[in-house]
Amino acid sequence: MTAADTLETRRRELGDFLRAHRDRLVPESLGLPGGGRRRTPGLRREEVAQSCGMSATWYTWLEQGREVSASASALSGLARTLQLTPAERAYLFELAGKRDPSLPAPPDGDGMDVAASLGRAVAAIDAPAYILDSLWNARAWNRPAARLFVGWLDGNSDRNLLRYVFLSPTARTVIPQWQERARRVLAEFRADSSRHLQDEGLQALVEELRRRSPYFARCWREHDVVDRTGGERTFEHPRRGRLSYEQVGFAVATRPDFKLVMLVGPAASGRGLAAPANRRSRDL
Template identity: 60%
Template sequence: MAKQPQSNDSSAEASSPTSLDASPARALGEFIRAHRERLTPQAVGLPPGPRRRTPGLRREEVAQLCGVSPTWYTWIEQGRPVSASAEALARIAVALQLSRAERAYLFELAAQRDPAEPDQAAADAPAALIETVQLIDAPAYVLDRQWTALAWNAPAADLFVGWLDDARGGHPRDRNLLRFTFTSPAARTLIVDWETRARRLAAEFRADSIRHLNDAPTRTLIDALSAESEAFAHFWASQDVGEREGGTREFDHPRHGRVVYDQITLKPAHREDLKLVVLVRRG
């Protein structure tokens, strides 16, 4: 029978630094332990009690604040490969009084999605971000989680014929980048080396959407594109994953001819579900 871990903190363990090759579970445990040791009982409304052998709160106290068993919490700190739900991590973040950045780092270490992230159904962008897009001289636009454009400027509308330009006949145009790329004939004419770029786009979206792949809007988009576009269905089934990269983007524009840009993608602070994309003209 496996020996249960002791809930007492050892000074040797508390002083061990995180190694660069630490496993994700160990890195998570050491991060949590470090922040536990920074908190005093008074900071969380607990009596100071007798003299303490270790700095900060005891593991049992944090476990009590989180509503979890001391054994489970001890195993998390020790870097054991135990399951930690997003809800349990959220309670730990609150108990340890983590800042916004620290909380985000906690969830990244645990490879979990923070339940307090902005609602995926929200289709708005901060007003300052929209104003920023309009101040940029180069083509610029903002994408949401499903890569639908929420805002764009005049140079972007001029460049992306069939996607961000004004729709004809008074009908609103679908502003989703994936739908445009895979279902619009204009995209195959506009985008140089369409097949390579389309394959890359599908791989980038797979990587970008992994944390909300089962959200209804994302799932609906993937299912619809798989049904409407044989190319998307093929690229998506390949399971290719790629990090969203910048670099060269070439277009055969109906008015401007062959144009070449360098693409830069930025994530606004506190709204990492959005992307600001800027294309800088070469030459």
């Protein structure tokens, strides 16, 4: 893929993202009078532009994916007007190719390959743990994780988390409230994917899932973006029943494309399976 193709992909994604979030807001959210008939849902382009101090023409060009560049201050204004979450704001700046001025300077790294040492570290963890790469393929996992993630990390299953969640029949039984949690997983992946939209592997994965899963295609069009934060994760294990954990995620300083995920619980055993829990989880 050429540099021109990369820029076009980002501009198109940025326009779709802005339009999706504009459609979700109502005039009252900006202190504007409501009521009256509107041809389209949400805010008008002119209302967004006026609220963030941008010309309506310039904002329209951004939504249309034209060859224009918004400044960091203009993007900050858009983030406030569209009431973006921190994850959505980060996604906006990634798509626009700008650094968010509200963020601290990134740390330096030596870039060495630490995959082997990370694999050994994961194996030494008692709780279920695994490492995801930029496409959310599991690159390393331990035995407790293989026992927990039936149909994903056991046997010879496909190791991609998105394929597991959206395509595997097993996932729909293992993951309570599957639709809600699948939508959340995809919104988390979207936050990650903003850094490498031009990657051919990412584009191929998205196109495959859009073709094979109507629900994935629907959720992808919604442009939801959230951080992959911690919290309760509940599973319906085929042999142990309801299991509940707290998810903890770690960024890898020397491998920013890798993330370590651990699932710990107050009653986690050496076998990596927590005691049954009664509470439900909202996301994976």
